[in-house]
Amino acid sequence: MPGRSKPNRLSRASPCPGIPFARSLDPACPAMAALLSRPCFISLHMPYRQGWAQDLVNTFRFQPVAMRETPRVRQLALRQGSAIFLVNERLALGPTSISSRDFLYDVDPWPALGTASNICFEVDDVPGLCKQLQSRGCSLPVPPTEVRDDGGSVTYGVVSSIVGNISHTLLDRSRYRGPFLPGFQPIQGAPLATGDGIAITHFDHITYVCPPGGARAALDWYQCCFGFRRFLLNPRERPAEGYVLGGQGVGMLLLALQSAQGAPAHGCKLVLAESLSENGTNQVDTFLEQHGGAGIQHVGLRTTDIVATTRALQQGGARFFTPPAAYYSQGGKAEEIRGAGQDPHTLAELGILLDTTAPRDKDQPGADATESPSQEYLMQIFTHPIFSEDTFFLELIDRRGAPGFGEGNIRALWKAVQVYMDQQQ
Numbered sequence: 001m002p003g004r005s006k007p008n009r010l011s012r013a014s015p016c017p018g019i020p021f022a023r024s025l026d027p028a029c030p031a032m033a034a035l036l037s038r039p040c041f042i043s044l045h046m047p048y049r050q051g052w053a054q055d056l057v058n059t060f061r062f063q064p065v066a067m068r069e070t071p072r073v074r075q076l077a078l079r080q081g082s083a084i085f086l087v088n089e090r091l092a093l094g095p096t097s098i099s100s101r102d103f104l105y106d107v108d109p110w111p112a113l114g115t116a117s118n119i120c121f122e123v124d125d126v127p128g129l130c131k132q133l134q135s136r137g138c139s140l141p142v143p144p145t146e147v148r149d150d151g152g153s154v155t156y157g158v159v160s161s162i163v164g165n166i167s168h169t170l171l172d173r174s175r176y177r178g179p180f181l182p183g184f185q186p187i188q189g190a191p192l193a194t195g196d197g198i199a200i201t202h203f204d205h206i207t208y209v210c211p212p213g214g215a216r217a218a219l220d221w222y223q224c225c226f227g228f229r230r231f232l233l234n235p236r237e238r239p240a241e242g243y244v245l246g247g248q249g250v251g252m253l254l255l256a257l258q259s260a261q262g263a264p265a266h267g268c269k270l271v272l273a274e275s276l277s278e279n280g281t282n283q284v285d286t287f288l289e290q291h292g293g294a295g296i297q298h299v300g301l302r303t304t305d306i307v308a309t310t311r312a313l314q315q316g317g318a319r320f321f322t323p324p325a326a327y328y329s330q331g332g333k334a335e336e337i338r339g340a341g342q343d344p345h346t347l348a349e350l351g352i353l354l355d356t357t358a359p360r361d362k363d364q365p366g367a368d369a370t371e372s373p374s375q376e377y378l379m380q381i382f383t384h385p386i387f388s389e390d391t392f393f394l395e396l397i398d399r400r401g402a403p404g405f406g407e408g409n410i411r412a413l414w415k416a417v418q419v420y421m422d423q424q425q
């Protein structure tokens with residue numbers, strides 16, 4: 001955890017605290033009332049005076065919707081589609097003056113550096129879920145709490161995840177009519193120009209970096225505690241092993257989950273990454289080192305037009321990883337791109353990756369057996385790290401029927417990041 005040492009909670013014997021080990025490994029592990037929906041917001045914490053909120057507004061065109069300011073902290077909600085980042089900034093130096101209650105709807109991760117540390121989920125019964133989680137031994141830094149203003153009231157609690165500095169705000173805002181949350185002032189003003197082509201609709205997935213041996217424990221925890229279901233990233237993935245990428249410099253295990261509620265096509269997935277590299281540092285190890293432990297490595301933002309969105313963001317100054325030029329010329333890639341109905345020159349100019357190797361697995365929940373697999377593909381592009389360290393970054397993802405993750409794209413990203421990191425040294 002940045003700036004503060006913390007015992008490794010992944011070393012617990014049972015992945016589901018309080019549940020006998022054998023039962024806890026059962027994916028149906030015991031009826032959680034938790035029906036978590038798509039993330040309501042993702043919290044970012046900045047150390048003193050790092051104005052990254054401005055970049056989200058000016059470059060990524062997130063719209064400021066609401067703000068809360070105390071003498072010690074500022075919290076700013078920024079929105080694109082239904083994706084909301086809650087940017088938390090300290091207004092004073094030094095940890096002593098800040099109490100955990102300064103950051104409403106969150107806990108203070110004491111960041112010595114920028115970190116994305118909280119994912120808020122809307123739930124129906126906050127006290128009931130908090131009670132269940134507590135009875136399973138989960139740590140609840142904020143017990144169920146009611147906050148109200150003129151727009152009504154909400155109930156929230158915060159639970160610590162077993163992964164690094166990540167926490168989850170559990171929120172019931174069914175009784176609230178205001179624009180964001182009680183305690184926040186709406187930010188009036190003309191919406192930012194939307195004719196610029198940026199078409200971000202929602203959070204598609206959130207990828208964690210787990211410590212060695214930690215991805216499986218995290219998978220079990222989210223299944224047991226939040227009722228998440230396993231999501232197979234690729235038809236070739238064997239459930240017992242996970243999606244293992246090896247060779248060509250890649251050594252990584254990926255496991256994924258999706259929330260039980262919500263249509264699969266629109267649900268937000270959690271991807272758990274763990275390094276399997278034995279020799280030398282890679283992007284996952286680098287994250288652990290520079291972040292000071294496990295945490296959120298990137299957030300995938302779903303777009304319905306990745307070409308226009310990337311172009312507009314690049315014009316606004318966003319910087320993206322670009323794959324080596326050979327990516328577009330070798331192994332029939334240009335034909336693959338054309339076959340998908342895209343233009344290889346445009347994708348190459350912008351650095352967008354396209355993958356047709358992640359067709360819809362007909363066994364995944366929600367799969368539509370009538371759709372033709374040949375038309376399914378996805379396109380992705382990844383920003384450079386957005387804080388000063390090589391830690392957190394954003395991704396744009398445009399899914400054309402493909403719900404998984406393309407192996408070719410992950411390899412290309414891996415390579416591009418390695419080249420970037422080598423250049424940094």
Ligand SMILES: O=C(O)C(=O)Cc1ccc(O)cc1
Binds near residue numbers: 283405
């Ligand atoms: O492709 C994605 O968006 C993923 O989430 C998979 C992934 C996970 C970790 C990495 O360092 C690179 C790629």
